[in-house]
Amino acid sequence: MEKETRYREIIKSNSDRIFRICCGYVHDKDERNDVYQEILINIWKSFDTFRSQSAISTWIYRITVNTCLSHLRTEQRRKKHIDLEASATIDLIPEANHEEAEEEMRSLDQLYRCINILSPVDRALISLYLEDVGSKQSADILGISEVNIRVKLHRIRKALKEMMEENGNET
Secondary structure, X not given: OHHHHHHHHHXXXXXXXXXXXXXXXOOOHHHHHHHHHHHHHHHHXXXXXXXXXXXXXXXXXXXXXXXXXXXXXXXXXXXXXXXXXXXXXXOOOOOOOHXXXXXHHHHHHHHHHHXXXXXXXXXXXXXXXXXXXXXXXXXXXXXXXXXXXXXXXXXXXXXXXXXXXXXXXXX
């Protein structure tokens, strides 16, 4: 019973981060929910193997990113090309100030479409950056040096800014 309680607490405190990382990889709402569920299952299956050598959040990020990357590889084999026009739909539009919320959702949708164009490693890195994960922890999660993390992030942010500006969005 203790394992299940601890699992629920960890998922509760990390569910939003897991979902946002999924949004960076999967645009179709139903498919994204499937990947999210697969991540939760993978965390449960691996729960007994967590050895506290790193932060639990690092371990969760690693499982989340690896599950998303695995899903992408499977989908790429199944489909020869990715439909870049898929729309990310996040049901977060507040009741008040509907026009601003819609504009924000359009910008967010555009950002996720631009992120989806990036390589899988770059997607993982920008997802971690958007979650305010530091370069040291990102390096641990992705298995690359901190210096490489900072260089890649600079290039990714620049590329995303250019993509957003090409599509008429200010960053």
